Amino acid sequence: MQTVIPRSPLGPWLSREGVAQPGAAENCASDGTNCASDGTENDAGATSNRARTYGFGLRPGPFATDSTRVPPAPPTIRRDAAAAPYPDRAADRDRWILARRGPRPAHDLRQPHAAFVETERAANGEIVPVLTVLLTSRECPWRCLMCDLWQFTVEGNIPPGAIAGQLRAALATTAGATPRPRQLKLYNGGSFFDPRAIPPADYPAIAAQAVGFDRVIVECHPTLVGRRTLAFQDSLATQAAAANRVTPALEVAMGLETAHPGVLARLNKRLTLDGFRRAADFLREHGLALRVFILVKPPFLSEPEALEWACRSLDFAFDGGASVAVLIPPRPGNGALEALAAAGDFAPPKFATLEAALAYGVGLRRGRVFADLWDLERFADCPACFAARQERLVRTNHEQIVQAGPACPVCGSAQPAAL
Numbered sequence: 001m002q003t004v005i006p007r008s009p010l011g012p013w014l015s016r017e018g019v020a021q022p023g024a025a026e027n028c029a030s031d032g033t034n035c036a037s038d039g040t041e042n043d044a045g046a047t048s049n050r051a052r053t054y055g056f057g058l059r060p061g062p063f064a065t066d067s068t069r070v071p072p073a074p075p076t077i078r079r080d081a082a083a084a085p086y087p088d089r090a091a092d093r094d095r096w097i098l099a100r101r102g103p104r105p106a107h108d109l110r111q112p113h114a115a116f117v118e119t120e121r122a123a124n125g126e127i128v129p130v131l132t133v134l135l136t137s138r139e140c141p142w143r144c145l146m147c148d149l150w151q152f153t154v155e156g157n158i159p160p161g162a163i164a165g166q167l168r169a170a171l172a173t174t175a176g177a178t179p180r181p182r183q184l185k186l187y188n189g190g191s192f193f194d195p196r197a198i199p200p201a202d203y204p205a206i207a208a209q210a211v212g213f214d215r216v217i218v219e220c221h222p223t224l225v226g227r228r229t230l231a232f233q234d235s236l237a238t239q240a241a242a243a244n245r246v247t248p249a250l251e252v253a254m255g256l257e258t259a260h261p262g263v264l265a266r267l268n269k270r271l272t273l274d275g276f277r278r279a280a281d282f283l284r285e286h287g288l289a290l291r292v293f294i295l296v297k298p299p300f301l302s303e304p305e306a307l308e309w310a311c312r313s314l315d316f317a318f319d320g321g322a323s324v325a326v327l328i329p330p331r332p333g334n335g336a337l338e339a340l341a342a343a344g345d346f347a348p349p350k351f352a353t354l355e356a357a358l359a360y361g362v363g364l365r366r367g368r369v370f371a372d373l374w375d376l377e378r379f380a381d382c383p384a385c386f387a388a389r390q391e392r393l394v395r396t397n398h399e400q401i402v403q404a405g406p407a408c409p410v411c412g413s414a415q416p417a418a419l
């Protein structure tokens with residue numbers, strides 16, 4: 001079931017977010033954007049500073065989500081820039097990635113990109129309707145190698161009132177959805193707690209509209225998890241109390257991407273595993289749930305390495321307290337991945353790798369593990385068995401039991417029972 005708000009002719013919204021690491025200006029983008037753009041302390045640092053100040057300890061930890069999917073965007077590759085090799089120096093990577101971008105479409109801040117209802121298995125095992133709203137927001141200050149979300153954002157700051165208005169529009173459009181959505185995902189193509197993207201002044205109005213949902217899920221770079229996260233949590237409680245309703249649980253989705261330290265560094269997320277742990281600890285110590293996005297096959301890894309590191313990343317996510325992990329196959333579309341592919345440094349994962357990673361994660365029984373099924377046809381390597389294997393992934397997502405299937409008579413593939 002899917003209700004889509006018609007909107008700008010945009011394409012894919014890889015519902016993902018990224019992770020960055022605490023600390024300093026290096027975490028911020030090359031456009032001069034300060035990650036702590038409200039003029040206060042950097043929340044990355046704030047994560048640790050708060051811990052010291054208030055006595056809680058720390059550690060760290062889209063997109064996408066298992067459920068974010070909108071039609072693919074047109075290619076935006078700058079062919080003339082494709083030949084230069086990906087830089088070894090972190091300082092050169094932003095420029096390399098930006099040089100491969102195409103033009104940014106115009107956007108209307110009065111409307112979200114899309115809103116749709118899907119189903120997802122909740123922590124108690126129920127299959128519940130979830131309303132996902134893809135907010136039109138300010139571009140993320142990071143420049144991750146595999147990210148194409150900038151195409152669905154604007155360059156300037158977001159004025160107060162715009163995001164709350166977009167949510168109002170989404171809720172009006174999906175008001176008739178039955179059964180009524182129980183959870184609300186607010187994804188903005190960046191970080192919900194980036195004050196230039198989601199003005200904190202909007203928190204009360206957003207929270208007031210979220211009251212009535214069991215759970216609110218937002219995405220955020222680990223560096224920006226901190227005091228604004230707590231402020232939004234407070235807003236949810238305040239608005240729920242005013243309405244005499246139960247406070248929605250708050251869940252924060254963070255992109256780990258990979259637990260491979262070297263590859264993580266090359267993804268240009270300005271994130272370390274320690275930084276991810278600190279943010280994850282912060283969430284846990286404040287009673288906030290953690291959802292983790294994991295790339296099934298990031299650039300620079302072979303197929304066997306990709307599976308091994310997807311499994312290690314699942315271990316890392318659950319060690320950090322995740323209640324949900326989402327396995328996302330990277331999809332070309334931002335120009336940079338196409339350039340890496342041409343150089344032999346990137347290829348999408350095989351369908352079997354996604355299946356095997358999901359089987360491993362589900363078999364851990366440490367939390368829910370979902371495969372991101374958006375645009376899965378891209379990864380179909382055998383037309384004879386694709387539909388049946390896709391259906392098995394859907395059932396595995398819902399039942400959290402690996403779905404066995406007969407070997408394909410054409411390619412011989414069979415869903416692994418477990419790793």
Ligand code: SF4
Pocket residue numbers: 016017018019062140141142143144147148149189190191221255269
């Ligand atoms: S560029 Fe921003 S939105 Fe994209 S993956 Fe990185 S942190 Fe997330």
Ligand SMILES: [Zn+2]
Pocket residue numbers: 382383384385386408409410411412413
């Ligand atoms: Zn087959």
